[in-house]
Amino acid sequence: MATGSPAKRQKMDGPLIGTHSGHFHADEALAVSMLRLLPTYKNSPLVRTRDPEILKTCHTVVDVGAAYDENARHFDHHQREFTTVFPGHSTKLSSAGLVYMHFGKDIISEVTGLQPGADLDILYEKIYTDFIEAFDANDNGVNVFDPKAVESAGLAKKFEDRGFSIASVVNRYNYSTSKGDDASKSKEQLQQEEDDRFSRASQFVGEQFYIELTDRASAWLPARNNVKRAYEERLQYDSQGRILVLPEGMPWADHLYTLEKESSIPEGVAPQVLYVLFPESTEPDTKWRIRAVSKENGGFQNRKDLPDPWKGVRDDQLSEVSGVPGGVFVHAAGFIGGNKTFDGALAMAKKACDF
Structure with missing residues (x-):
């Protein structure tokens, strides 16, 4: 993973992907991993920075830059005026949803071999509904239930589940296991360690997406006709x-x-x-x-x-x-x-x- 060093960027020859440095979240981890499932980005290096000048050198930018522009390949959702949602849904998109909305059908075709048509459209919608939308909601602070309605109904959790989500797993990668040694490390070393943790988090969440997609394509989608016949x-x-x-x-x-x-x-x-x-x-x-x-x-x-x-x-x-x-x-x-x-x-x- 590159962090702004031209020497590091030369290790991979695909178009450069940019995202922000610092504390990372599940949405950009997923966005980067999804892009790398496409031939265009298969060998793409990644730079993690908030420096606008370095971001200008990137082919594609996700979750940073305060701009959403498909033609310029800028996919950020933090700007005040951003209100984009996935078709037929009401949850504001995160960088994961933006990348999926624009590249999802190509990713599905690449991974599963499905060609444009009804089955691909059904799977595209299903993967967003069952997997991607939760990333968007989590990053945008959207609750599964209206907190006021839950409170007024007098409902309370039976157990704490904050640590039981993909987002919580990704968050754990933010923390170094060698805090005592950090004082002796250079800024570059600390950034490289942070980038390495992001890389592992992105690989983890990308694997979950891949499993979800391939399982839906190989088992869930073909089951439709069998269930319909049984129902009839x-x-x-x-x-x-x-x-x-x-x-x-x-x-x-x-x-x-x-x-x-x-x-x-x-x-x-x-x-x-x-x-x-x-x-x-x-x-x-x-x-x-x-x-x-x-x-x-x-x-x-x-x-x-x-x-x-x-x-x-x-x-x-x-x-x-x-x-x-x-x-x-x-x-x-x-x-x-x-x-x-x-x-x-x-x-x-x-x-x-x-x-």
């Missing part, structure tokens, strides 16, 4: 449509919520699916799982738990208490269970629906 066929298993049967394990929840919102529900059919069945593996005699559908955005709350008498019970005891042979287990929290056969899992689901 759900009345085969329950006359009220409360049970969904999948051919294999897959990311189904988002697709199910969308289908329920967009579909016309016939009279006599339940508006929501309560349980999803899927095999544990592709082996012929595999066991089957029954999963209670979570309330949308409801954390660990389910639309309908598996019955209380089944919770925490296993094997023969479960078969006895449920009245269904082949019982394997039901989790103590009531969100998932299993049976040795599909017919057994289906029988459990039907009993649970009416319990």
Whole structure:
């Protein structure tokens, strides 16, 4: 990583990226790592500085410079007049959101091979909603819930979660583990150590983005058609449509919520699916799982738990208490269970629906 030294900049031959020095945050760490997924920036050096003259030498500048100009490749969001949001959203963008908004589709194509079209557009929106927007909100001081509404409702946290986010992990990289030695180091040495910590933070958060993107592309996106087919066929298993049967394990929840919102529900059919069945593996005699559908955005709350008498019970005891042979287990929290056969899992689901 370069810090203004021409000699250091020569180590990489791509166009120079600039961001600010000093305390760093998750948004510019992500912005830099996303840019480097593109061929243009694959070998780009990075200079971290607040010196306007050095920033003028940069090909692309993120999170510093008080300017947002796509043509000049300046992507800062700190200026007073900045109000830009991602299409269809209301959260003001950070440098991460700006880079993603302008380069996201190219990044998705480069990483996944998806070409312009409906699937790429769906994934572009999904990655912003589920991953990028939280970086924007965090850096702009936007709370998940309105603090005044939370206070007026008398709600309080059950535990402290400030250290449990990507932003908190990135923040930890700001701090040197050798504070006692800092007094003996030159300004250049201290800057290099800071730059090295930023590099590690950017690599970490970039890896999280890469995993999110590739998983969504390889598993979540292809699952759409399977979940849609299962949703259309759900009345085969329950006359009220409360049970969904999948051919294999897959990311189904988002697709199910969308289908329920967009579909016309016939009279006599339940508006929501309560349980999803899927095999544990592709082996012929595999066991089957029954999963209670979570309330949308409801954390660990389910639309309908598996019955209380089944919770925490296993094997023969479960078969006895449920009245269904082949019982394997039901989790103590009531969100998932299993049976040795599909017919057994289906029988459990039907009993649970009416319990």
